[in-house]
Amino acid sequence: MKKRNLLISLTIIFWVASLVTGFAASDRELPLLVDDADLLTISEKEILHAELERISKEYKCEVAIVTVKFKGIGRTATEYADDFFDYYGYGYGKNDDGILLLVSVLDRDAAISTHGNAIRIFTDTKLNYMYKKFLPYLTNGNYSKAFSTFVELCEEIFEQARAGTPFLSGKRLIVSLIAGVIFALIVTGIMKGQLKSVRFQPAATNYLRDNSFNLKVSRDLFLYSRIDRRLKPKSSSSSGSSTHVSSSGRVHGGSSRKF
Amino acid sequence: MVILELLEFKCPSCSGAIGFDSRLQKVKCPYCDAEFEMESLKAYDEALKNDQPDEMEWETQAGSQWDESEASKIYSYICKSCGGEIVADENTAATSCPFCNNPVVMVGKLSGILRPDYVIPFKLDKKAAKEGLMKHLQGKKLLPKIFKDENRIEEIKGIYVPFWLFDADADANFRYRATKVRTWSDNNYIYTQTRYFSVLRSGSLAFERVPVDGSTKMPDDLMESIEPYDFSDAVDFQTAYLAGYLADKYDVKADESIARANARIRRSIEQLFASTVTGYATVTLESSNIRLQNGKAKYALYPVWLLNTVWNNKRYTFAMNGQTGKFVGDLPLDKAAYWKWLVGLTAAFGAFTYLALFLLRLL
Numbered sequence: 304m305k306k307r308n309l310l311i312s313l314t315i316i317f318w319v320a321s322l323v324t325g326f327a328a329s330d331r332e333l334p335l336l337v338d339d340a341d342l343l344t345i346s347e348k349e350i351l352h353a354e355l356e357r358i359s360k361e362y363k364c365e366v367a368i369v370t371v372k373f374k375g376i377g378r379t380a381t382e383y384a385d386d387f388f389d390y391y392g393y394g395y396g397k398n399d400d401g402i403l404l405l406v407s408v409l410d411r412d413a414a415i416s417t418h419g420n421a422i423r424i425f426t427d428t429k430l431n432y433m434y435k436k437f438l439p440y441l442t443n444g445n446y447s448k449a450f451s452t453f454v455e456l457c458e459e460i461f462e463q464a465r466a467g468t469p470f471l472s473g474k475r476l477i478v479s480l481i482a483g484v485i486f487a488l489i490v491t492g493i494m495k496g497q498l499k500s501v502r503f504q505p506a507a508t509n510y511l512r513d514n515s516f517n518l519k520v521s522r523d524l525f526l527y528s529r530i531d532r533r534l535k536p537k538s539s540s541s542s543g544s545s546t547h548v549s550s551s552g553r554v555h556g557g558s559s560r561k562f
Numbered sequence: 563m564v565i566l567e568l569l570e571f572k573c574p575s576c577s578g579a580i581g582f583d584s585r586l587q588k589v590k591c592p593y594c595d596a597e598f599e600m601e602s603l604k605a606y607d608e609a610l611k612n613d614q615p616d617e618m619e620w621e622t623q624a625g626s627q628w629d630e631s632e633a634s635k636i637y638s639y640i641c642k643s644c645g646g647e648i649v650a651d652e653n654t655a656a657t658s659c660p661f662c663n664n665p666v667v668m669v670g671k672l673s674g675i676l677r678p679d680y681v682i683p684f685k686l687d688k689k690a691a692k693e694g695l696m697k698h699l700q701g702k703k704l705l706p707k708i709f710k711d712e713n714r715i716e717e718i719k720g721i722y723v724p725f726w727l728f729d730a731d732a733d734a735n736f737r738y739r740a741t742k743v744r745t746w747s748d749n750n751y752i753y754t755q756t757r758y759f760s761v762l763r764s765g766s767l768a769f770e771r772v773p774v775d776g777s778t779k780m781p782d783d784l785m786e787s788i789e790p791y792d793f794s795d796a797v798d799f800q801t802a803y804l805a806g807y808l809a810d811k812y813d814v815k816a817d818e819s820i821a822r823a824n825a826r827i828r829r830s831i832e833q834l835f836a837s838t839v840t841g842y843a844t845v846t847l848e849s850s851n852i853r854l855q856n857g858k859a860k861y862a863l864y865p866v867w868l869l870n871t872v873w874n875n876k877r878y879t880f881a882m883n884g885q886t887g888k889f890v891g892d893l894p895l896d897k898a899a900y901w902k903w904l905v906g907l908t909a910a911f912g913a914f915t916y917l918a919l920f921l922l923r924l925l
Contacts, residue, residue: 487903490903501892506833522762523760525758527574
């Protein structure tokens with residue numbers, strides 16, 4: 304009896320402990336909004352911060368915005384964003400799922416760093432789509448609008464990821480139908496072929512006298528060579544996310560743009 | 563004193579004239595900037611000069627004359643319906659035409675045709691031909707079931723079919739243009755190096771007894787479909803082998819059959835030489851010439867079982883090699899079954915693809 308009680312209480316302790324660590328945004332040293340460049344008014348900051356908190360909790364993936372005046376020399380914007388994410392302990396849960404937008408005002412750099420689950424959710428295509436939407440506001444100096452757009456886009460993409468791939472899709476139906484017809488034509492073609500056995504013999508190889516083939520000349524002359532070069536297509540993979548390793552050795556996704 | 567050897571070559575790349583100076587080690591074409599090794603350029607030029615036209619000449623002294631006593635024992639028949647002409651020995655009464663099943667009439671003693679050099683005697687009997695048909699109809703899903711069930715072969719006939727057999731030695735030269743392609747890349751560019759080769763092949767080979775059907779009544783494609791015959795069973799012709807079988811009279815002369823034998827021999831030679839050119843990304847034939855020597859023709863009778871049936875007002879002819887048992891004959895298509903299979907398989911494969919695309923999150 305005593306043994307069982309002990310077992311139950313131990314289980315409960317472990318369960319509570321794992322819940323706590325599950326919620327652990329605890330290792331983060333800075334808030335989700337760090338406006339070191341002072342681009343936003345106090346009321347804008349409050350609204351944006353609340354919004355970041357809400358979305359991070361709702362989708363179990365931290366969304367952070369960091370602004371700096373000058374990122375310093377020796378690091379690219381992407382590297383800076385990765386390091387900021389790693390050193391200040393951003394990220395939700397034990398995988399540190401999160402996305403961080405860094406804006407460096409004097410460099411006119413914008414960089415997005417993703418980590419954990421966010422790498423998979425924010426594919427290269429999705430990131431390109433996001434930049435296209437919010438970069439113009441940065442260029443115009445409308446920072447508040449740029450950041451709120453960024454948050455809205457994150458939510459939109461989280462929603463898409465949550466909905467998953469819908470089972471019904473017209474495009475998939477058409478592709479499968481075409482593939483099905485091609486396969487079926489091949490198979491029925493083979494079956495039809497079984498009915499036909501009368502055809503001309505194209506060659507007379509059956510009647511070659513044994514060992515009569517005598518190759519007297521067999522020369523392969525190198526004449527000349529040509530080298531063509533063409534520009535490497537820049538990798539813009541339509542699906543999937545390209546990744547890199549940050550200075551702390553962790554895998555990040557993301558990219559950067561000028562504004 | 564330096565003696566200049568000045569030669570003129572054709573550029574293998576653009577056909578422009580390249581002046582060639584023997585003091586230089588490499589040659590560059592002034593028109594297309596291609597660079598060449600002297601040695602290969604020389605060899606290539608020689609190969610160009612060696613090009614010759616094809617020669618495919620034959621002697622066609624096939625067959626021989628019958629002697630009196632033999633000829634008197636063989637009767638000739640003609641079918642008034644289809645014009646087919648057959649011969650049979652005195653003990654075999656031919657009553658119906660093997661091609662169209664109509665009655666035939668005897669027109670008299672054998673005349674006007676040559677005596678065969680060889681015959682391959684029948685090895686398989688009528689029963690084997692029937693079994694051959696049964697096997698031929700099995701396992702074919704698009705064959706109308708009724709055709710299989712109602713299948714009544716009106717008559718099965720063993721016929722000796724006249725074939726012209728062509729022997730020849732061949733010499734052939736081939737010149738191919740071939741390329742090897744290598745691709746690599748650095749940070750910015752993808753490089754493709756294409757190396758061009760001139761590939762020279764020449765050699766000799768011999769063909770023995772390439773058969774060509776000598777009867778217009780026997781469809782050529784049907785006869786080629788039951789090939790090959792094994793000539794090691796062939797024996798010198800004796801009228802005794804005709805007993806119990808019909809023999810078709812040839813009506814295509816040997817020299818009229820040469821074109822078909824040439825076409826098949828040429829194709830074989832081309833395939834054989836092409837198979838010796840390996841290790842290249844692309845190979846194109848630039849020039850070829852084939853010379854046949856000692857072309858000889860012989861006349862032989864080969865055994866064929868012929869089966870005829872009419873279904874839905876259409877005649878179906880089957881043939882079986884009387885020596886090897888190879889059975890051929892085109893069969894009708896069950897259109898309803900075809901559409902059922904097509905739609906069914908499309909649905910099955912389509913559903914499978916759809917599910918696979920969904921599960922793999924593609925599209």
